[in-house]
Structure formats: C-alpha cells, structure tokens
Amino acid sequence: MAGDKYSVLLPTYNEKDNLPIIVWLLCKYFHDSSFDYEIIVIDDGSPDGTLEVAKKLQEIYGENRIVLRPRAKKLGLGTAYIHGIKHATGNYIFIMDADLSHHPKFIPEFIKKQKEGNYDLVSGTRYIGSGGVYGWDLKRKVISRTANYITQILLRPRASDLTGSFRLYRKEVLQKLVEACVSKGYVFQMEIIVRARQFNYTIGEVPISFVDRLYGESKLGGSEIIGFVKGLLHLFVST
Amino acid sequence: MTKLMEWLTGAVLILGPWSAVVTNTIQNEFTKQYYMEILLFPVFLVAVFGLVSIAVIAYRVYTFNDCQEAAEELQQQIKEAKADLAKKGLKLD
Numbered sequence: 001m002a003g004d005k006y007s008v009l010l011p012t013y014n015e016k017d018n019l020p021i022i023v024w025l026l027c028k029y030f031h032d033s034s035f036d037y038e039i040i041v042i043d044d045g046s047p048d049g050t051l052e053v054a055k056k057l058q059e060i061y062g063e064n065r066i067v068l069r070p071r072a073k074k075l076g077l078g079t080a081y082i083h084g085i086k087h088a089t090g091n092y093i094f095i096m097d098a099d100l101s102h103h104p105k106f107i108p109e110f111i112k113k114q115k116e117g118n119y120d121l122v123s124g125t126r127y128i129g130s131g132g133v134y135g136w137d138l139k140r141k142v143i144s145r146t147a148n149y150i151t152q153i154l155l156r157p158r159a160s161d162l163t164g165s166f167r168l169y170r171k172e173v174l175q176k177l178v179e180a181c182v183s184k185g186y187v188f189q190m191e192i193i194v195r196a197r198q199f200n201y202t203i204g205e206v207p208i209s210f211v212d213r214l215y216g217e218s219k220l221g222g223s224e225i226i227g228f229v230k231g232l233l234h235l236f237v238s239t
Numbered sequence: 240m241t242k243l244m245e246w247l248t249g250a251v252l253i254l255g256p257w258s259a260v261v262t263n264t265i266q267n268e269f270t271k272q273y274y275m276e277i278l279l280f281p282v283f284l285v286a287v288f289g290l291v292s293i294a295v296i297a298y299r300v301y302t303f304n305d306c307q308e309a310a311e312e313l314q315q316q317i318k319e320a321k322a323d324l325a326k327k328g329l330k331l332d
Contacts, residue, residue, distance in 0.1 A: 020331055024320040053329075060327045100313060132304025145299045149292065155242060209309035237243045 005036040006111070007090030007171070010098045011080035012041060014048045018099050023057050023066065025104040033108045040087055042080045043070040078188055081178050085171060093169045102166040106208050110168040113204045120173045120201035123159055123193065124166035124208035131161070135212030143220065147228060154236045155194055159203055162190040166208055173201055186224070187231025194239050257281065 008026060012019060023039060030037040041054045051070050058066040069087050071080070085093065094110070096102040106124060114122045125131045127148060136144070151162055163186045169177075176199065183191045196203060240248070259265040260277050270277060321331050 017331070020324055020329060021317050021320045024324060025316060056329050060324070060329060100317075103309065103313065127299070130304065132306040132309075134306040134310040136303075138300070141300045141303050142296070145296050145303065149296050149299070209304070209306040211306065211310050211313050235242075237241060239241055 004092060005038070005090035006030070006092045006094055006107075006168075007084070007088035008037065008039045008094040008096065009081060009084035009088070010039060010041050010096070011077060011084070012043045012046060012050050012054075012098045013074055014046045014050060015098045016046070016048045016050045016053045019050055019053050020057060022098050022100055022104070023061065026107070027061055027065065029104045029107050033111070035108075035111060036090075038065055038067050038088070038090060040067045040069055040084045042084050043068070044074040044080070045070070045072050076184065078178055078181060078184070081174065085175050085178070088171060091171055093171050093174050094167070095169070095174075096166045101210050101212060103209065103211070106166070106206060109206050113206050114168055117202065117204045119204035120170050121193075121196055122168040122204040122206055123161060124164050125159075125161035125205045126164060126208060126210045127160045128205065129207035131207030131209065133210045133212065140220065143225075151190065151232060154232060155190075155239070157190075157193050157197060159193050160205060162193050164208075164210075165189050166210075177201075183231050183234070184227075185231075186228050187235070190231065191235060194235055198239060254281070 010019075010022065015022075019041070026037070026039055041051075043051045043054060051068070054066065054068055054070075058068060067087060069083060071083065081095065092111075092114070094107065096104075102124070110122045110124070113119065126133050127145075133141070133144075148160075148162070151157070155162075173196070177192045177195050180195045180199075181188055181191045193203070256265075257277065257280065260270045260274075324331060
C-alpha cells in the first residue's frame, strides 16, 4: 500500500561487530523489496564503540535510513521500545535482535503475512512449520520445548512462540502493548502476546530460523529459569 | 476470568462431585461398585497428563528443525557484507 513505512527498532549493547552486518542485511532486503524503511539504533552506552560504528553506517546509508537514538546507559528493553517508538516515522514497527540471531530475509514474509490477514501483530515463530534453531544442544531444546509446553497449557495464548522477539507490529498497537506490560526479559515478550489477546488484537505467525549467537555466549542459567517461572505464574494469576 | 480462576473452576467442577462420592456424601449402586476406580481417578488423570506431556515434548524436541542451511547462509552473507562495507569505507575485522 502506498505510504507504508517500516521502522526497525534495534536496541544494541556491545554489538560493534554485529551491527554493520545486520544493517547491511536489512538495507539489502528492504531495498530489494522496495518497501520504505528506517533503522532506529538505540544504543545503551555500549563501551565497545557500537555508537561510533553506527555513525559510520549512517554516513554510508544516509541519515534518513539509519536513525541514532542512543541512551546513556543500559535501561532495559521495554523502555528502549518506548524510546524507539517516539522517534519512529513509520506506521509499522519491526522489533528484532541485533546479534544476527534473527535474519532480515524474513522481513518481506512478515510484511506479506501482515497484509494477507490485516494483522495487528505478526510473530516470528521457531516452533512451527519451517521455523527452527541452529546451535542448540539437546538440553537446550528440551528446556525450550518444555517451557513452551507449560506456557501453552497455562496461558493458552493461541500463538506458538511466546518468548520470540522477532515481530512486526502496527505502531499504535506496539505502543499500547508496551505501556500495558510490566515484566522484564523473556517474560516481557510473553506478556506482550498475552495482553494482545486481552485487547483482542489479531496475531499472525511466520516461521523463522533462529541462529544462536555467533559472537559471544547466550546464557540460560538457573536465575533465568526461576525468573521465567515467576513471570509465567504472575501472568497465570493476573490475566 | 483469569487463567487461574478458569483452572480453579475446572478443579471444583471435577473435584466437587468426586469428593462427594469419595466421602460417601453421595452414593448409589454405581459409586459403590466402582468406588476404588473413582477414588483413584484424579491420580489416573495426572498420570495420563504426565505421559502425554512427555510424549508431546519428546516429539517436539525430536522434530525441532536444526537450521543448518540458515547458519551457513549467514556465514556466507557475513563475508559478503564485510567485503561490501569495506568498499564503502567501513573496515571491519
């Protein structure tokens, strides 16, 4: 549709190696599909020089494509989204990870799905269809599937992947959802889906491949699991 | 109604009549004949749920896509991106 513009929110923390690649990929797939876009980099005072790299990318791709809205320190994902939405000039918002675990090649598929069903929200899922994960061992897969299974039984969200963070939203929908959410971390993404159902927003799904972090290690320790269970129970009793 | 309330409602709907039968508050020929079966019914439900859950989770873990090609494609594109960005003036290690 004429006039649609997609704002990609990229919260970053120490992503000086990954940021140029993800920006290159985003520009490539958006350019090839002719959709109007901007990339909003929200750097939380990365000590590794991520912001300097972002400025160089801005010189290459232009200030209308690479928008920098940094913050002084690590302030969390929810506020990063709020901050990003305030500066977004698009009517649709993509959220995704900047560490190359999410691949921009799925962006045209998200857009197509959204238009097909006129969805308020399109969620990238690792658990159905051609979706999947690279780089997880058996233990990690078991934890992931078990957590998702328990979540499905307790919350019945009618969405297959609740902790995923590769999604497309109408701008006003994301705004309303972020304002309504109180959780942090994995549970924040879960709460968004649960609240979306509460508000009767429509949700579409696109299978995506998730490539676990190349540079550095992602951790799933005891405290993450406890935090997840606490958050899940909180949603169970309050929604 | 919250999910918790839904579950409590469901629990009451099942455990209400069950406890009435099990405490002999309500009884008839049927409940007398099948008393043991009725008594153990909730245990049976939990066991079935447990077994089905394990089977479902095992199946989903087994069929979890490994995305080998996605990882290879990404590695390839990273090289491409670095080369292209170097041309455009951004040197990366």
